[in-house]
Amino acid sequence: MLELQKFVLQHVHHDALLFKKELIKSILWLDYTELVKLKEWVWSEFGNTHSEIINDVFVPAKAGV
Secondary structure, three states: HHHHHHHHHHOOOOOOOHHHHHHHHHHHHHHHHHHHHHHHHHHHHHHHHHHHHHHHHHOOOOOOO
């Protein structure tokens, strides 16, 4: 499943909204070990172009802030 999500993210990275949608799906579908690997891979592949989206998806918002 991890490789499938990598494939999908590589093909939708040009559209920020679609990239975010697929990244959220990835988080829902993957187990913890795969999720850790995905996070590292996403940062290395797309950290320069989608850092805000990656932070939004992987770092939960603080309540009341």
